[in-house]
Amino acid sequence: MLDIRYLRENPVEAEARLKSRGEGVDLSRFQELDTERRGLLQEAETLKALRNRVSDEISKVKDKSQVQDRIAEMRTVSQKVKEMDERLRQLDEELQSVLLTIPNLPDPATPLGRSEEENRQVRTWGAPATFSFQPKSHWDLGEALGILDFERAAKLAGARFVLYRGLGARLERALINFMVDLHTGSHGYTEVMPPLMVNRETMTGTGQLPKFEEDLFRLVDPDFLLIPTAEVPVTNIHRGEILRRDELPLCYTAYTPCFRREAGSYGKDTRGLIRQHQFNKVELVKFTRPSESAAELEKLLADAEKVLQLLQLPYRVMELCTGDIGFSAARTFDIEVWLPAQGCYREISSCSTFGDFQARRANIRYREEEGAKPEFVHTLNGSGLAVGRTLVAILENYQQEDGTIIIPEVLRPYIGGLEFIA
RNA sequence: GGAGAGAUGGCCGAGUAGGUCGAAGGCGCUCGCCUGCUAAGCGAGUAUACUGGGAAACCGGUAUCAAGGGUUCGAAUCCCUUUCUCUCCGCCA
Numbered sequence: 001m002l003d004i005r006y007l008r009e010n011p012v013e014a015e016a017r018l019k020s021r022g023e024g025v026d027l028s029r030f031q032e033l034d035t036e037r038r039g040l041l042q043e044a045e046t047l048k049a050l051r052n053r054v055s056d057e058i059s060k061v062k063d064k065s066q067v068q069d070r071i072a073e074m075r076t077v078s079q080k081v082k083e084m085d086e087r088l089r090q091l092d093e094e095l096q097s098v099l100l101t102i103p104n105l106p107d108p109a110t111p112l113g114r115s116e117e118e119n120r121q122v123r124t125w126g127a128p129a130t131f132s133f134q135p136k137s138h139w140d141l142g143e144a145l146g147i148l149d150f151e152r153a154a155k156l157a158g159a160r161f162v163l164y165r166g167l168g169a170r171l172e173r174a175l176i177n178f179m180v181d182l183h184t185g186s187h188g189y190t191e192v193m194p195p196l197m198v199n200r201e202t203m204t205g206t207g208q209l210p211k212f213e214e215d216l217f218r219l220v221d222p223d224f225l226l227i228p229t230a231e232v233p234v235t236n237i238h239r240g241e242i243l244r245r246d247e248l249p250l251c252y253t254a255y256t257p258c259f260r261r262e263a264g265s266y267g268k269d270t271r272g273l274i275r276q277h278q279f280n281k282v283e284l285v286k287f288t289r290p291s292e293s294a295a296e297l298e299k300l301l302a303d304a305e306k307v308l309q310l311l312q313l314p315y316r317v318m319e320l321c322t323g324d325i326g327f328s329a330a331r332t333f334d335i336e337v338w339l340p341a342q343g344c345y346r347e348i349s350s351c352s353t354f355g356d357f358q359a360r361r362a363n364i365r366y367r368e369e370e371g372a373k374p375e376f377v378h379t380l381n382g383s384g385l386a387v388g389r390t391l392v393a394i395l396e397n398y399q400q401e402d403g404t405i406i407i408p409e410v411l412r413p414y415i416g417g418l419e420f421i422a
Numbered sequence: 423g424g425a426g427a428g429a430u431g432g433c434c435g436a437g438u439a440g441g442u443c444g445a446a447g448g449c450g451c452u453c454g455c456c457u458g459c460u461a462a463g464c465g466a467g468u469a470u471a472c473u474g475g476g477a478a479a480c481c482g483g484u485a486u487c488a489a490g491g492g493u494u495c496g497a498a499u500c501c502c503u504u505u506c507u508c509u510c511c512g513c514c515a
């Protein structure tokens with residue numbers, strides 16, 4: 001959510017900055033509602049002040065028969081106040097729903113651009129390996145090795161699900177443990193295991209609701225929503241809290257399954273593990289002081305990159321342009337891993353700063369100094385990494401001509417010392 | 423799922439025959455005083471949001487005692503609903 005005062009005072013600038021995202025945002029509705037609300041609010045509050053004053057006077061009179069006319073008068077005032085409050089409630093609600101659907105302002109550092117074509121390559125790491133044979137896709141490799149079973153998963157649930165089996169399941173689990181251990185052991189994050197289903201307030205706090213409900217899985221009876229990423233429950237850990245300055249930055253890592261409807265991506269990535277309704281991810285989340293968030297984003301990105309470096313998987317880092325960053329994000333770096341069978345880089349992590357956008361929605365604050373006014377923190381998060389896609393990268397990059405897979409060295413302690421999957 | 427108890431400021435904790443309660447008291451914290459260090463002591467201050475005025479310092483108004491609604495001139499206090507917490511019983515990985 002954007003600062004209502006900023007929108008009120010700088011509507012032209014705000015519209016221009018939002019326009020750089022590609023979708024035009026019309027603030028005229030906001031301005032109408034805001035003006036009406038403030039006018040009515042003043043009227044209502046004046047009446048309330050009168051009522052409070054007169055009620056006070058009434059309380060001081062012992063013989064109430066002397067103030068019957070005043071009581072009657074206040075009865076009318078109260079009735080009027082009630083009507084105004086009802087209208088105010090409506091206005092507030094509408095204003096909120098307008099505000100909640102306005103995306104974040106792109107950070108000034110975010111490059112201008114219309115679509116992903118104009119994303120900026122920041123760096124590459126490692127070189128795509130050359131194969132003396134035609135590299136196979138991970139789904140062919142996985143099925144041949146008996147470690148990925150898409151057909152039976154479809155029987156159990158439907159399309160876009162997978163059944164990991166044997167060393168496939170073991171490898172997935174090894175990757176999860178490797179990543180979480182790295183981030184807690186070497187990068188200073190605190191591990192958390194949050195609920196996988198959450199309520200609507202939580203989904204609103206990080207920006208999934210009200211705009212993107214069609215992307216989410218929902219439970220019918222208690223109205224729970226399945227998390228599309230651990231960002232949601234972990235960022236909401238401190239919703240409504242005032243944090244102490246000396247505990248910032250707060251850094252959390254969480255392994256969770258993620259659930260996504262993937263509505264609107266019907267033709268895309270229909271084969272293999274790339275786009276699933278349920279997938280595993282290790283997430284990194286930070287709460288920082290505003291002045292430190294830019295530096296913390298760099299560190300978070302480096303922490304995610306470290307996973308690929310240790311696994312010796314070639315990748316590149318892309319900075320998303322204004323037309324490609326997500327609804328809540330102000331600035332985003334994607335890490336894309338090299339997939340030889342597809343002959344391209346594919347996203348495996350997305351690291352963003354949200355500025356105070358989520359903090360304002362979720363009301364997460366801190367005090368810069370003892371006794372100072374609370375300010376909003378900045379929130380950041382990134383995948384560290386998407387586990388299924390990491391497994392894809394390992395299968396495809398570490399494959400050998402006979403279809404067996406070499407296990408990256410750093411992973412071997414997590415998989416009983418095994419050197420390859422055959 | 424059944425029976426009962428509860429939810430007050432950063433924390434603890436008063437306050438239920440409705441008005442003098444944004445809310446006693448304590449702790450914590452901030453500033454000052456005092457004591458040749460430390461501890462103790464003394465004094466003052468210490469919620470948030472919205473909103474009006476002001477360049478600002480600041481001044482005014484409204485709201486907030488889990489959330490929402492009701493009764494009333496007036497609600498932390500009375501009534502209803504919801505959520506959450508705790509205790510006991512049942513069920514259960």
